Structure formats: C-alpha cells, structure tokens
Amino acid sequence: MKKIEAIIRKSKFEDVKNALYDTGIEWFSYWDITGLGKSTEEQIVRGQVFQSSYIHRRMISIVVRDLNLDKTLDAILDSAWTGETGDGKIFIYDIQDTVRIRTRESGPEALFNKE
Amino acid sequence: MKRNIFLISVLSLFSIPVLTAQTALPKIAPSINTGDTSWMIVATAFVLLMTIPGLALFYGGLVRRKNVLNVFMQCFIIVAAITIEWIVCGYSLSFGSTKGFMAPFIGGFHWAFLNNISINELSPYFVSHSQIGLDGKAVGTIPHLAFVMYQCMFAIITPALIIGAFAERINFKGFLVFTILWALFIYNPVTHWIWSADGWLNKLGTLDFAGGIVVHVNAGIAAIITAIMLGKRRDYKGHAIPPHNITYVVMGAGLLWVGWFGFNAGSGLAADGLAVNALMVTHVAGAVAAMTWVLLDWFIDKKPTVIGISTGAISGLAAITPAAGFVGVSGAIIIGMIVSVICFCMVAYIKPRLGYDDSLDAFGVHGIGGIIGSILTGVLASPFIQSAYSGAIYGNYKQLLIQFIAVFSTIIYSGTGTFILFKLTEKVIGIRASDKNEAIGLDESQHGESAYNNFD
Numbered sequence: 001m002k003k004i005e006a007i008i009r010k011s012k013f014e015d016v017k018n019a020l021y022d023t024g025i026e027w028f029s030y031w032d033i034t035g036l037g038k039s040t041e042e043q044i045v046r047g048q049v050f051q052s053s054y055i056h057r058r059m060i061s062i063v064v065r066d067l068n069l070d071k072t073l074d075a076i077l078d079s080a081w082t083g084e085t086g087d088g089k090i091f092i093y094d095i096q097d098t099v100r101i102r103t104r105e106s107g108p109e110a111l112f113n114k115e
Numbered sequence: 116m117k118r119n120i121f122l123i124s125v126l127s128l129f130s131i132p133v134l135t136a137q138t139a140l141p142k143i144a145p146s147i148n149t150g151d152t153s154w155m156i157v158a159t160a161f162v163l164l165m166t167i168p169g170l171a172l173f174y175g176g177l178v179r180r181k182n183v184l185n186v187f188m189q190c191f192i193i194v195a196a197i198t199i200e201w202i203v204c205g206y207s208l209s210f211g212s213t214k215g216f217m218a219p220f221i222g223g224f225h226w227a228f229l230n231n232i233s234i235n236e237l238s239p240y241f242v243s244h245s246q247i248g249l250d251g252k253a254v255g256t257i258p259h260l261a262f263v264m265y266q267c268m269f270a271i272i273t274p275a276l277i278i279g280a281f282a283e284r285i286n287f288k289g290f291l292v293f294t295i296l297w298a299l300f301i302y303n304p305v306t307h308w309i310w311s312a313d314g315w316l317n318k319l320g321t322l323d324f325a326g327g328i329v330v331h332v333n334a335g336i337a338a339i340i341t342a343i344m345l346g347k348r349r350d351y352k353g354h355a356i357p358p359h360n361i362t363y364v365v366m367g368a369g370l371l372w373v374g375w376f377g378f379n380a381g382s383g384l385a386a387d388g389l390a391v392n393a394l395m396v397t398h399v400a401g402a403v404a405a406m407t408w409v410l411l412d413w414f415i416d417k418k419p420t421v422i423g424i425s426t427g428a429i430s431g432l433a434a435i436t437p438a439a440g441f442v443g444v445s446g447a448i449i450i451g452m453i454v455s456v457i458c459f460c461m462v463a464y465i466k467p468r469l470g471y472d473d474s475l476d477a478f479g480v481h482g483i484g485g486i487i488g489s490i491l492t493g494v495l496a497s498p499f500i501q502s503a504y505s506g507a508i509y510g511n512y513k514q515l516l517i518q519f520i521a522v523f524s525t526i527i528y529s530g531t532g533t534f535i536l537f538k539l540t541e542k543v544i545g546i547r548a549s550d551k552n553e554a555i556g557l558d559e560s561q562h563g564e565s566a567y568n569n570f571d
Contacts, residue, residue, distance in 0.1 A: 043357060044412070044416045044418060044420055044423075045354070045355035045357060045358065045420075045422060046355055046420075046422055046423065046426055046462045046463060046476065047411070047412065047415065047416060047423065047459050047462060047463025047464075048354045048355050048462070048463050048467060049416055050354040050355075052357065
C-alpha cells in the first residue's frame with residue numbers, strides 16, 4: 001500500500017477531484033495549507049501594493065493499493081497541471097498497514113477502494 | 116394641587132379682563148417636543164451602535180486573528196468606562212459652566228453625577244428649535260437628559276477611534292488608564308471650547324456641527340501621537356499587515372454609516388429640515404467618497420478593493436461631520452471627493468514614506484478626514500442652509516480663518532496633552548505590551564481567550 005500526498009493549486013482542486021473519481025478513488029482527505037516560498041503574491045491593502053510571500057495551496061492525501069499507484073499518479077499529474085511555476089508536488093510513502101475500525105479487517109482489504 | 120388649580124381657575128374667571136388688559140402676551144410654559152425627543156432617543160442609540168459593534172467590527176476585522184478580541188474588548192470597555200466618567204464629571208466639565216478665568220476653557224462641577232438636572236428640565240443647548248423659558252432664557256425642545264446621553268455617545272466614540280493607532284501592541288491596563296485620562300483631560304476641555312456656551316472657540320464662531328474637530332481631529336491627532344510614541348509593531352515591515360477578516364470590516368463600515376445618520380442628523384437636536392439636510396449630505400458625502408476611493412483603487416492599483424470602498428466611505432463620513440449642518444448637496448459632493456483623494460494619498464503614499472505605524476489608519480482616515488472637513492466647512496458653509504453661517508466662497512473669509520484657528524489649537528492641545536498623558540501612563544504602569552505577549556497575540560495574553568476555536 002502507498003500513501004500519496006499531493007500539494008495542488010486550489011483552483012485545480014475540482015479537476016483533480018473529478019479525475020480521482022474517474023480513476024476509482026472513492027474517498028480521500030484534503031486540507032488547506034499555507035506555505036512560504038521565494039515566489040510571491042501581490043497584495044493590496046488601502047492603496048498600498050506589496051508582495052506577500054504566503055502561498056495558499058491544498059493538500060490531498062490518498063492511500064491506494066500498490067497496483068493502483070500509477071494510474072492515481074497519472075490522474076493527478078494530468079489534472080493538476082497548468083505548466084506555470086507553482087503547480088505543486090507529489091510525495092509517495094510506503095504504508096505499513098491499514099486497519100478498519102468497525103470490522104478490525106487489516107491490510108489492503110481495509111482500504112476504501114475494494115480493488 | 117387640584118384644589119389650587121380649582122381656586123386659580125375660579126379666581127381667573129374674574130380676573131381675565133384685567134389680565135388681558137395688562138399683558139398682551141401671556142407667558143406659555145416651555146414644553147418638551149415629543150417629535151424632537153423621539154428622534155434624539157433614536158439618534159443616541161445610533162451613535163452607540165457606531166462604537167459597538169460598528170467600530171469594533173471595522174477595527175476588529177482589520178487586525179490579525181490573534182488580536183481581534185482585544186480590539187472588541189477595548190471598544191466595549193470604553194463604552195462602560197467613559198459612560199461612568201461622563202456621568203461622574205465628564206458632562207459637567209464639558210458642558211457645564213464655571214466662574215472666573217477658566218470659564219472659556221473648562222466647565223465646573225455643577226452637574227457632576229448629573230446633579231441639578233431634573234427629568235423634565237429642558238436642554239440648555241439647542242440648534243434650530245428653541246423656546247423661551249419662564250425665566251426668559253432660551254431653551255431647547257428636548258429634555259436635558261436626552262442631551263446628556265446623546266453627548267455621552269460622542270464621548271464614547273472619540274477615544275474608541277484612537278484604538279486604530281495603537282492596535283495589536285498595547286498593554287490592556289495601560290490602554291485603559293490612558294483612555295480614561297485622555298477623556299478627562301483632552302476630550303472634555305476641547306468639547307467645552309467648541310460646543311459649550313462659554314467655550315472660547317464657540318464664542319469665536321467655530322463651525323463644528325457634529326464633531327469634526329471635537330471628535331475626529333481630536334482623536335486623529337491623539338492617534339498619530341500614540342502611534343509614534345508606542346513604536347511599530349514587531350512585524351511591521353512598512354506596509355499594512357493584511358486584515359484577518361474583511362467581511363467584518365464591511366459590516367463595521369456599514370454599521371458606522373448607519374450610525375452616522377444619528378451622529379450628524381441628531382446633532383441639530385431636533386427633528387426638522389436641518390436634520391434631514393444633515394442626513395442627506397452625510398449620505399451623499401459617504402457615497403461620493405466611497406466611489407472616489409474605489410475608482411482610485413481601480414485605476415492606480417488595478418483592482419477595486421473591498422477595504423478600499425469601506426475606508427473611502429468612512430473618510431467621507433468623517434469629513435462631512437463638521438459641515439453637515441452648514442453645507443448643501445454640492446458641498447457634500449466636493450467634500451466627499453477631496454477628502455477621499457487626500458486620505459488615499461495619505462495612507463497609500465505618505466504614511467509608508469514617513470514610516471510610523473498607525474495600525475489601522477486612525478490618523479490617516481479619521482484625523483485627516485476631520486481636518487479636511489473642518490477646514491472645508493469654513494470654505495463651503497452656505498447661507499442657504501443656516502442663514503447665519505457662510506463660508507469663504509460666499510465672501511466670508513473670516514470663517515475660514517476661524518476654522519484654521521480651531522483646528523490648529525485642537526491639534527496643539529490634543530497633541531501635547533496626549534504626549535504628556537502617554538508619558539505619564541508609560542512611566543507609572545507601562546503601556547507597551549511585552550514582546551512575548553505581542554507575539555502570542557493580545558487575545559490570549561491579555562484576556563485569556565481566543566476568537567476562533569475548533570471545538571465542536
């Protein structure tokens with residue numbers, strides 16, 4: 001089992017979500033994140049224009065079976081891409097085990113996606 | 116009592132011919148005008164609405180989320196503390212009178228604890244509606260207590276405006292002591308100068324319909340002095356720190372605008388044509404200033420911002436305050452446009468150059484707005500609104516000079532007074548929040564509460 005954590009543009013979230021549904025991912029979690037980086041965003045407050053280094057993105061987290069890894073990655077890569085700086089990153093982790101609380105099933109059976 | 120009335124009426128039956136022969140005009144006891152009084156009660160509530168929650172939301176939205184409760188608390192405690200100060204001696208010092216050389220500068224203690232004011236007594240202060248009392252003196256048409264409470268709300272909002280200058284970095288205890296001292300020693304005398312019957316600026320002929328000088332210039336100058344003396348916020352990098360909740364700012368600006376109808380249209384102390392004129396010019400100036408600011412935003416910074424339109428409206432409303440009872444619709448349009456452009460330049464270009472940290476632009480918007488409005492009142496005051504008053508464009512240049520004198524002396528007095536009171540508070544109890552407390556946020560460090568929690 002693998003965990004995929006992807007930082008994506010907020011504006012691309014709907015596209016990524018639909019691509020993941022199409023790939024067969026039924027459930028994943030996400031949260032808003034703020035990062036600091038070299039690139040800046042322009043901000044205007046009361047006529048003062050200044051550069052703010054805060055960057056707002058969304059993080060999504062999915063755990064998949066090994067055999068589903070590639071197609072999930074492809075779905076994210078295709079749907080989150082714009083070609084401009086700041087499209088985001090994907091991190092992949094090994095998952096030791098998964099346990100479903102209700103039935104105490106463990107291993108890949110316990111994932112949301114049955115296949 | 117009844118028997119007395121009966122006796123008098125029986126007696127008067129016989130004496131009527133004699134009476135009419137002796138006095139052509141029988142004296143009529145002055146009476147409370149219920150229309151004026153109802154409006155003043157509503158207007159009083161409107162002006163309270165300006166401080167809580169209007170100003171609290173306006174300022175609270177502009178600070179960071181770790182300081183929003185502190186700003187709300189400052190506004191709220193000002194309502195409580197200044198009300199007490201006002202009934203103890205504030206009203207008497209502002210609007211009372213005293214004998215001797217101090218009379219033009221400060222009132223006495225005759226009305227301390229609202230002593231010597233009975234509930235059916237008529238207000239000694241009036242603008243357009245007056246009547247002759249039994250003792251031959253002119254009085255207003257509303258109860259004296261209505262005037263006391265209406266003015267109480269002005270005494271409350273003035274120190275509350277200063278919060279914008281020192282927000283996010285002041286120690287709460289120092290803030291409270293400074294604010295009470297400021298209300299006692301700066302607000303009361305300046306109000307006495309301009310609005311009391313004995314005040315030297317009033318006698319000079321200063322025009323300040325609803326508090327452009329008393330409220331906005333006074334608080335604005337105190338704001339810049341405290342902002343400079345307190346120093347910059349630790350995170351201040353020469354530009355505004357982004358507001359945490361702009362929806363609050365909009366709600367606050369909206370409530371301030373609504374409240375301003377009570378503030379300006381109530382200042383005629385009557386429900387009449389002058390009050391309606393004040394309401395109309397207030398609304399027009401606010402709208403013109405909001406529109407001007409947003410167009411500047413759009414052309415110069417490429418986007419029409421929400422903070423921009425809110426700030427613009429407030430600058431126009433502040434500037435029309437002294438002029439509300441003296442100018443007509445054309446004056447309101449001119450004042451709204453001029454003040455919006457100047458305040459925009461002030462906060463967008465001049466403030467960053469000068470480098471002081473007026474957190475929420477209490478000086479840049481209220482102070483500058485008040486100064487511009489008070490001086491323009493001397494230019495644009497129209498005899499078609501109140502025939503006794505006219506400004507420079509109607510040939511009365513003296514009025515402009517008087518406005519300059521009034522604004523200048525308020526700036527000097529408020530500036531030096533604020534400096535002294537600030538130093539005093541700083542020495543005795545300390546006024547700047549510690550670096551650590553400022554970093555944690557004043558909500559947590561001063562009040563032990565936080566505004567936004569994730570508890571279910």
